[in-house]
Amino acid sequence: MQYTAIKLIKRxxxxxxxxxxxxxxxxxxxxxxxxxxxxxxxxxLDPAMKGWMSEDRNSYxxxxxxxxxxxxxxxxxxxxxxxxxxxxxxxxxxxxxxTEYAVSTGQGLQILPxxxxxxxxxxxLSLPGLTAYQGLMEIGKAAAGETLVVSxxxxxxxxxxxQIAKAEGLHVVGTAGSDEKCRWLVEELGFDSAINYKSDDLxxxxxxxxxxxxxxxxxxxxxxxxxxxxxRMNAHGRIVVCGMIADYNTDKPSPGPNWxxxxxxxxxxxxxxxxxxxxxxxxxxxxxxxxxMGGQIKYRAHKLDGLESAxxxxxxxxxxxxxxKLMVEL
Amino acid sequence: MQYTAIKLIKRxxxxxxxxxxxxxxxxxxxxxxxxxxxxxxxxxLDPAMKGWMSEDRNSYxxxxxxxxxxxxxxxxxxxxxxxxxxxxxxxxxxxxxxTEYAVSTGQGLQILPxxxxxxxxxxxLSLPGLTAYQGLMEIGKAAAGETLVVSxxxxxxxxxxxQIAKAEGLHVVGTAGSDEKCRWLVEELGFDSAINYKSDDLxxxxxxxxxxxxxxxxxxxxxxxxxxxxxRMNAHGRIVVCGMIADYNTDKPSPGPNWxxxxxxxxxxxxxxxxxxxxxxxxxxxxxxxxxMGGQIKYRAHKLDGLESAxxxxxxxxxxxxxxKLMVEL
Numbered sequence: 001m002q003y004t005a006i007k008l009i010k011r012x013x014x015x016x017x018x019x020x021x022x023x024x025x026x027x028x029x030x031x032x033x034x035x036x037x038x039x040x041x042x043x044x045l046d047p048a049m050k051g052w053m054s055e056d057r058n059s060y061x062x063x064x065x066x067x068x069x070x071x072x073x074x075x076x077x078x079x080x081x082x083x084x085x086x087x088x089x090x091x092x093x094x095x096x097x098x099t100e101y102a103v104s105t106g107q108g109l110q111i112l113p114x115x116x117x118x119x120x121x122x123x124x125l126s127l128p129g130l131t132a133y134q135g136l137m138e139i140g141k142a143a144a145g146e147t148l149v150v151s152x153x154x155x156x157x158x159x160x161x162x163q164i165a166k167a168e169g170l171h172v173v174g175t176a177g178s179d180e181k182c183r184w185l186v187e188e189l190g191f192d193s194a195i196n197y198k199s200d201d202l203x204x205x206x207x208x209x210x211x212x213x214x215x216x217x218x219x220x221x222x223x224x225x226x227x228x229x230x231x232r233m234n235a236h237g238r239i240v241v242c243g244m245i246a247d248y249n250t251d252k253p254s255p256g257p258n259w260x261x262x263x264x265x266x267x268x269x270x271x272x273x274x275x276x277x278x279x280x281x282x283x284x285x286x287x288x289x290x291x292x293m294g295g296q297i298k299y300r301a302h303k304l305d306g307l308e309s310a311x312x313x314x315x316x317x318x319x320x321x322x323x324x325k326l327m328v329e330l
Numbered sequence: 331m332q333y334t335a336i337k338l339i340k341r342x343x344x345x346x347x348x349x350x351x352x353x354x355x356x357x358x359x360x361x362x363x364x365x366x367x368x369x370x371x372x373x374x375l376d377p378a379m380k381g382w383m384s385e386d387r388n389s390y391x392x393x394x395x396x397x398x399x400x401x402x403x404x405x406x407x408x409x410x411x412x413x414x415x416x417x418x419x420x421x422x423x424x425x426x427x428x429t430e431y432a433v434s435t436g437q438g439l440q441i442l443p444x445x446x447x448x449x450x451x452x453x454x455l456s457l458p459g460l461t462a463y464q465g466l467m468e469i470g471k472a473a474a475g476e477t478l479v480v481s482x483x484x485x486x487x488x489x490x491x492x493q494i495a496k497a498e499g500l501h502v503v504g505t506a507g508s509d510e511k512c513r514w515l516v517e518e519l520g521f522d523s524a525i526n527y528k529s530d531d532l533x534x535x536x537x538x539x540x541x542x543x544x545x546x547x548x549x550x551x552x553x554x555x556x557x558x559x560x561x562r563m564n565a566h567g568r569i570v571v572c573g574m575i576a577d578y579n580t581d582k583p584s585p586g587p588n589w590x591x592x593x594x595x596x597x598x599x600x601x602x603x604x605x606x607x608x609x610x611x612x613x614x615x616x617x618x619x620x621x622x623m624g625g626q627i628k629y630r631a632h633k634l635d636g637l638e639s640a641x642x643x644x645x646x647x648x649x650x651x652x653x654x655k656l657m658v659e660l
């Protein structure tokens with residue numbers, strides 16, 4: 001059977017452009033013992049992919065090699081199997097790549113319960129939800145009654161961070177790039193307040209939304225919010241650095257804040273990435289499923305149609321053009 | 331009996347100027363029950379004092395109030411006593427202030443063994459040594475075999491940090507502001523290398539001194555060393571922020587590095603100040619005494635003469651003019 005896949009053939013410049021990809025037609029091979037054939041139904045697009053495409057070999061995960069199918073997580077159905085752990089008809093989630101079909105031995109894949117929609121899996125039970133939980137609870141040590149600010153709050157990770165924090169009893173303030181996104185955060189997701197970071201009076205709005213200062217800042221963006229929130233941190237405050245999307249598409253990364261406040265307020269700033277924490281995934285998946293079942297977490301999927309829509313569509317993440325977790329339906 | 335003390339009467343501007351102090355003549359009072367009269371013999375001058383003089387009420391310790399005797403730690407002898415825990419003739423260390431004599435109930439003071447020189451107390455067994463140990467071992471979690479860079483390495487804290495790290499089996503690189511200081515660090519204190527941060531080829535020298543990257547950075551200064559070392563941090567590296575002396579005398583604090591590297595290398599940056607860690611002092615004093623007795627820690631005192639020498643002398647800390655731990659002999 002013939003299928004389409006997309007390979008990375010060049011490193012990206014400042015922007016992700018179509019010429020760095022090559023669309024190829026491949027044929028499914030005869031399965032060997034322990035192998036199975038996966039048909040991907042939903043493929044996740046994430047800001048971290050920009051890093052995975054880049055040359056940096058000192059990052060938290062090796063780059064995608066040139067000529068390889070582009071890396072991504074997704075939900076797939078098993079349509080042929082020589083592996084009794086993964087019978088035909090079961091659904092899995094894991095790193096499947098930019099491809100319609102894939103052959104796997106099941107390594108790194110998790111079997112999904114039949115009743116969870118694929119959108120919920122990609123929005124909550126995979127990278128965004130895991131990253132949010134790990135960063136907020138394990139790295140950031142969020143505690144009930146504290147004030148959290150999360151930047152990029154309408155993004156796939158940020159929306160999970162804010163909702164988990166509300167479920168855990170924090171006062172939650174989000175920043176996002178449009179008034180529509182801010183309304184969604186407050187009215188649908190239950191944030192205490194949400195601020196459009198493009199406002200003229202960003203400083204004033206952030207100050208008013210955090211009258212008791214900020215105990216925990218979950219950083220997804222960089223940019224002006226970073227500097228303002230940093231200046232409002234309380235003693236023993238924590239900053240969890242998860243993303244810096246404002247700087248991913250520039251060759252002049254913006255300066256960070258001066259470190260004197262680190263001493264005065266005894267702050268901790270910690271960067272993290274999920275590949276260091278895979279051991280924690282089963283326990284976190286259980287927590288996330290409980291929030292989901294309890295109605296404490298809502299999600300919104302922004303779906304593109306067909307594999308090749310990823311090539312242009314991924315840039316929505318960097319322009320802020322997506323509304324909800326970006327994914328491709330195949 | 332009449333004695334001299336120095337009060338803080340104004341907040342400092344960018345520089346510490348003589349007009350912010352007032353020298354006064356006071357008389358020792360009649361002692362009440364549980365009180366004793368202290369004659370200070372050695373008074374410590376530390377960079378942190380600039381912060382204590384300032385208005386900032388959100389810092390780790392309240393400011394010295396205007397009209398109060400300026401705060402400082404020092405070594406004193408008990409010359410009269412109505413407190414049987416502190417008999418006449420015993421020596422103590424603690425926060426005594428800019429004064430020749432002081433009345434105390436002993437609160438916050440520690441009795442010193444008779445055989446430790448006052449210089450060793452102020453260099454090793456009080457603020458500089460405690461700060462170095464807390465930051466390096468407790469906050470920074472230094473481990474044998476790792477590479478440490480310490481800025482301000484010839485300063486009172488930096489010199490302790492490097493020597494403790496050598497005693498604990500780390501590869502130790504220091505930065506300092508003169509070739510003479512660098513020679514002292516390598517030849518007398520046993521640093522693996524020391525670099526004059528005023529060199530033209532600072533980047534190259536730091537790179538050559540840390541061929542395996544940097545696991546732990548102990549920050550005392552800010553400035554160009556900060557940015558270069560930050561860029562050389564290894565995965566899971568730790569940065570302990572103890573001082574930012576390059577920025578204490580400026581109203582334009584210099585920007586810090588961009589946070590993208592926090593994620594790529596999963597770094598932790600943590601600021602700290604000793605007042606959060608007084609509980610740990612007895613255990614740390616024991617450790618520091620053991621290094622001292624074992625000959626693993628050397629110290630160098632830069633002594634000024636007489637209480638009033640503090641008024642101008644404190645600025646040596648900000649010009650880098652001191653060679654060794656700055657103190658006043660009374």
